[in-house]
Amino acid sequence: MEKGLLEKTGKSLKYWIELVKSAKIEKHKIIIDYLKKEHGFTHGYANFVALKARKSDAASINDQDLLQAQYKNKEVLKPIYEKLIDEIEKFGSDVTKTPKKDSVSMIRKKQFALIKPATKNRIDLGIKLKGKPIGSRLEASGPFGSMCTHRVKLSDVSDVDDELIEWLGEAYEAAV
Template sequence: MPKTPREMREAIIRNLQKNTGKTFEEWLAVLKKHGPKDPKEARKWLKEEHGLGHGQAGMISAELVGGPSFAKSPESLVDAQYAGPKEELRPIYEKLLEAAKKLGKDVRVEPCTGYVPLIRKNQFAVIRASTKTRVDLGLALGETEPEGKLEAGKVQGTSERITHRIALQSPKDVNAEVVRWLKRAYAENA
């Protein structure tokens, strides 16, 4: 069973001809020749006019804008998050990433378009450049009572698993307290 978006995409592409009678490339050619150019409209068109499933139609229509974000290189996704006015925040991200990688060999870093999830068996943290002056470290800590820098609340645009956040404005903010909360989220999400 596919576990990551990348594995899901590979499974959909691999099974497309068997399930629909056309390969991924054939569906893409049909879409480019006859379908709408807007990805959302294209997905709807593929579903309504051709009976494709949501995932199948989404994978095909995403090609109109260069493919799904997870198919892009992780480095390019992170570079885009910390470009322009958020460039100054990159050292905070790097310091958090360094701390996360020290937690264990099972830590996976899977950048998305707007944030970077940290995954063990489950997603235990996210790193997001939320504003021009702040990086939020989101943590999956369940019912934990907030204390110190730890606040209850989601990080906008991220997983529902994220229950708490720590706002960081400088690499110096990634201190022992922040690392302690990161370790706890890692331990609780094994």
């Protein structure tokens, strides 16, 4: 996005952030409207600059703070998350853990799993397992949409069992 912004406008992200700050605009939607109306931005670029100017995008927040925010008032779920991470990291050193605002993506060359604290007592684990039939535990992707093919609901560390680890392993192997 940053490279595209420079190509499209001839000005750097830093320039646009400074412009927004000098205009003393703080609300996200107002920044977007301003950039679209006054500078001919598309919504995507205006949103990108607004997020960066407000430092509210996931990339502007360190990983530990993102995780802490995800599990605030959901601390009971943290052991499940940690068990998942421990098991996934055993697959290989090429696993990248990418925290976002509301979830953590597990990526090899492609994303193969998504860990999301969905409620105060449940983690939704999204898994990419193309062609795998849906069953009683291995549900349709639900809220994950096309980011994952399946969802498994986890409410206890014991839910991270051999069957689940096998599914995660299959997804990892396919993510090349």
